Amino acid sequence: MPEADYLIIGAGLFGAVFAREAAEAGKSVLVLEKRPHIAGNIYTKQVAGIEVHQYGAHIFHTKNQAVWRYVHQFADFLPFINSPLANYKGTLYPLPFNMHTFHALWGVTSPAEARAIIQKETAPYQLKKPTNLEEQALSMVGPEIYHKLIEGYTQKQWGKEPRELPSFIIKRIPLRWTFDNNYFNDPFQGIPQKGYTDMVEKMLSHPNITVQTNTDFLSRKETYLKQFSKIIYTGMIDEFFDYRFGALEYRSLRFETEVLQQADLQENAVINYTDQETPFTRIIEHKHFTKQESDQTVVTKEYPEAWNQTKEPFYPINDKKNQRLYKKYVKKAHEYPQVHFGGRLGSYQYLDMDQVIYQALVFAKHELHMPQEKSLEVADKR
Template structure:
């Protein structure tokens, strides 16, 4: 089979590799000048820098953990996020360290009582938006200091106007445990994420073309391949004919500093409204401070409204957008049966990295390629 994969991110690389191993001739085209999509890492001053924001691989799926470990050695990094609210430091996710700093409570019972008192403002009402969902989980004090303004910056709208499900799985622990994730497996690839994707694509029957825009020759590509895997925006593929899906974009401001240690942690969230960025990443702490001992690299992350031509980073999965996406899925089945859509943008879902791989592997076992994929 002659296969075209549009996008050299994690979904596209997984599909390309597995189909190449089955004997398909696979061309991968990527509009950027590098592979690995948004998980791209590069060496800057001896430090692996996450160019498009922090990425920590975590999963409870042992099959996915085993799969990705084919391509990389992982360190034992544990994601312990710090929140900075006007110079006050709190631990994330919300746990007994957070509650102690916020209220001076020591025992889980004291913390639960405090949250219950503040939750009473809802009067047993079922949460209908993000603000109400957050208060039901952690009370009003934590919501106002650590969630409200941070969320407004991230999504560009008042939390009252965001759906409750966005924060429904917010980790809340009544233990002194700062590990952000509950997953069994967690770490950072020692050689960076780019190395993973490069190894995935290192097959004799995979041809990678960088700096190549699918839309510059869309019809030619569609005519010349048996199957196409498209990992870009599904609405753009159809020239936005049903309407434009909503995305959020990001701007990254990276600095090289002549100090060994800038903030003492890989991720510090800034949760107040006056700070324009949401977080600062200090990349060397993903590998326990290793690298250049005279310099460090930091990145400030600024959420931005998205418009056509901007880089989309994550979808806005409210009911209106999800309904529009469903219409695009129906259009795809009718007008482009030889094209499969995948990844965050193609499937219009906020995926973690393990979920991207799992979705790609599940797709490969479906009927799109016929019986040869099983």
């Protein structure tokens, strides 16, 4: 096993960003990845000449200009505005909820008309503070939009009734009174021109960084703990501790990807299927992320499913029961001062890509004792 100042477990965004920052600071870094590839769940690869998002659609978006500058060191980004559609029993509705959606639902053409309907629909649900996703959705948009565009999709996505889920999940969905199909409010949005794998490869391309794929840290955990005084762990925090207090809940995904001998299937990158009867939640047509032209197209159907220890964890279920359990693991982690737990799985948080990068950069700043001029506020330091 090579000697290194830092052992990083996981070659996803958190691990790759910290590895790069540590290497730039003159530290030697060893990155272990149990999968046969780097880049974690943002891994992309060429299929039939089309850049495919292997683990579901990933659109980079951020409000943080420093993070936007940071990723541009490693990739050229193509402009991309995420404008998904919702298919409810054969009828298409634009997302996020905006004037196009309201026109498709009710034929209204002005914000005043739409507001009047929304106010009437939501009035019965304004009597108390929402305590779960269903109450939050009903108070935001009322029963018609909830039943057509939220309820079935949510049940499939999370495997739970909406009333069993925390209210904050639905707050991610914008509600607009303009004809604007841009799903995100963030000013900086795009897709790496050569794919996310190429971007992460460039992050890890440094003489101070060694990467080993197909390497399972947990199979030799005690040996690694004895050998390395600084470990960054981006896997599941409960798995690190052998599920001592019980397993945290996650949601997993299954993907069916197919090459079609036609130029186009749906003329949109993402279409969500919001009825409960359709078993998958969305169809992704990958060529539309980068506007590739081809006589073929590659599509992926995304099926949410229950997680178990043989499957990949994608979404932590951050309800009160799981947060209580997570705090037990955080307390246990204090017994391992040489280990830092980071990333979506290590910190058991639902994080977007830019948030993971920000988290890694902030940690790097403090861990590596960077001077002020190398702080995140000057992320275009190189």
